[in-house]
Amino acid sequence: MSEASASIYTGGAEDLAILARTWARPPGWIGWLSAADHKSIGRRYLVTAFGFFCFAGILALLMRLQLAQPEGHLMGPDRYNQVFTTHGMTMMFLFAVPMMQGLGIYLVPLMVGAREIAFPRLNAYSYWLFLGGGLMIEVPFLLDAGPDVGWFAYVPCPRSSIIPRIAPMSGRR
Amino acid sequence: MLALAGCGGIQSATNPGGRGADAIYGLWSVFLVVCAVVWLLVMAALVWAMLRRRARHPMALAPELDSDPNTKRRLRRTVELATVATLVILLGLTGATYGVVSKIFPVHPRTDLTIELTGHRWWWEARYELPGTSASVVTANEIHLPVGADVTFVLRSDDVIHSLWVPNLDGKTDLIPGQTNTLTVRADRPATYRGQCAEFCGLQHAYMGLFVVAESPPKFDQWLETQRRPAPPPDNPDVRHGLDVFMANCASCHRVRGTGATATVGPDLTHVASRATIAAGRLPNTPGNLGGWVADAQQQKPGVLMPPMRLPPADLQSVLHYLGTLR
Known part of the structure; x- marks a missing residue:
């Protein structure tokens, strides 16, 4: 009688242990990699997006340095085009959107009183896709092979079929 | 030389030298003045409110709710006035914008001279249509216009999207492959202006410039007559x-x-x-x-x-x- 009115949960310590085990993070670095807790994932989004934000900020400074005087020669035209394209893509897709997403993933379950967001492992998987996809955008840039057609890429400018009718003998493309 | 003139207002929307640029500059000035006045009033009201609150209630943490009916009426009046003023300003600026747009892009523009302007990576091809003759004048990157004439640009692109922007003469208009756009401009005084491709078009977009030389009709006719002639045969x-x-x-x-x-x-x-x-x-x-x-x-x-x-x-x-x- 008194037991039933004390708490809604009437199970034993064994059930609580199962529950704790289910939601616990596996030990070690495998556990760190496979974390699915919304607060961990949300923090990772925020930290990673901030990293991309700093990278894009450095690119912005490079652009301003190039434009600080007429006929600037800090970068060639192709490098400059890569810089503003990568800056734009990074700010839009790797900072602005994931930053909001990270805040939401971290805060919304706390605000609505839920233990987790729906599909926590899909949520974790999304983070790793975000990190991998972001690196796929930045690494080519660091190898001087980044996209150079503006982050909006208005066709037909980026179409590879638009090739010079007279191929230049020097110059990259 | 022209290219070395650098600044000096030859590529500036604040130094209008044509009908379209005049209208745009006028509209810009109206926006600047109206927005500056509104900003100053808002800032003044903010500062006044902060100083007043501090003076009256130095220790108050939360604003007091005034229940005095006279104060309430005055507050409502103020909010109503501000709302009406906001509406009037926004509608006025919208109306002014429509007026300028209809001036820059008339439905049936008058045309004294037609120039087919084709964008290429990374240069401009200008073809002058000469009525009543099969002769054609084709030049590149330097467009001459008679002052006072309505000149219609027929804008096409040979490869990717470009955009014509001569800020001293008019707003910008895109050159889109597979589509024909037109822009009618009128230069009001003899001068040389610099224009620039204003839609990123690839590697050398930044150096896709052009010069527009607005000159008196007799000088323009003379230039056109020279351009019309074929190249002279070699003389040595x-x-x-x-x-x-x-x-x-x-x-x-x-x-x-x-x-x-x-x-x-x-x-x-x-x-x-x-x-x-x-x-x-x-x-x-x-x-x-x-x-x-x-x-x-x-x-x-x-x-x-x-x-x-x-x-x-x-x-x-x-x-x-x-x-x-x-x-």
Whole structure:
């Protein structure tokens, strides 16, 4: 009688242990990699997006340095085009959107009183896709092979079929 | 030289020299003044409110809710007035904008002269339509206009999207492949302005410039008459050799009316020596610059579609002499 009115949960310590085990993070670095807790994932989004934000900020400074005087020669035209394209893509897709997403993933379950967001492992998987996809955008840039057609890429400018009718003998493309 | 003039307002929307730019500058000025006044009033009200609250309730943490009916009525009046003022300002600015747009883009613009302007990577091809004659005037990167005339640009693109922007004359209009846009401008006084491609179009977008020379109608007619003539035949052996070199090396891309060179891949060079700049406004048109450009255009505009021409020095000199006769 008194037991039933004390708490809604009437199970034993064994059930609580199962529950704790289910939601616990596996030990070690495998556990760190496979974390699915919304607060961990949300923090990772925020930290990673901030990293991309700093990278894009450095690119912005490079652009301003190039434009600080007429006929600037800090970068060639192709490098400059890569810089503003990568800056734009990074700010839009790797900072602005994931930053909001990270805040939401971290805060919304706390605000609505839920233990987790729906599909926590899909949520974790999304983070790793975000990190991998972001690196796929930045690494080519660091190898001087980044996209150079503006982050909006208005066709037909980026179409590879638009090739010079007279191929230049020097110059990259 | 034109290209070295740099600033001086030859590429500035705040130095209007045509009907469209005048209207845009007027609208911009109205926006500037109205928004500046509104901003100052809002800031003044904010500062006043902060000082007043501090003076009356130095220790108060939360604003007091006034229940005095007179104060309430005054507050409501103020909010109503501010709302009406906001509406009037926004509607007024919207109306002014529509007025300017209808002035810049009339439904049936008057046209005294039509120029077909085609965007290429990374230069401008201008073809003057001359009514009542089969002769054509084709030039590149330097457009002459008669002052006071309504000039309609028929805008096309040969490859990717470009945008024509001569801020001293008018707003910008895109050149889109597979679509024809038009823009009618009127220059109001003789001057030379610089225009710029305003839609990112690839590697050398930044150096896709053009010059617009607005001049008195007699001077314009004289210029057009000169441009209309075919190239003069060579008048000495050196220049004749230059023409031979040109035909062997340059004629596969360039046209010079009056010779066998009829290709239209690169700019028409029939009167290249009459232009103030080469390479879409990149360089002043001097023999040294032209020589460097012919020998290796990639040095000046990396990625430009003109290949380097490895000519023996004597041939290069002859072809430069020949190009110098194309006035």
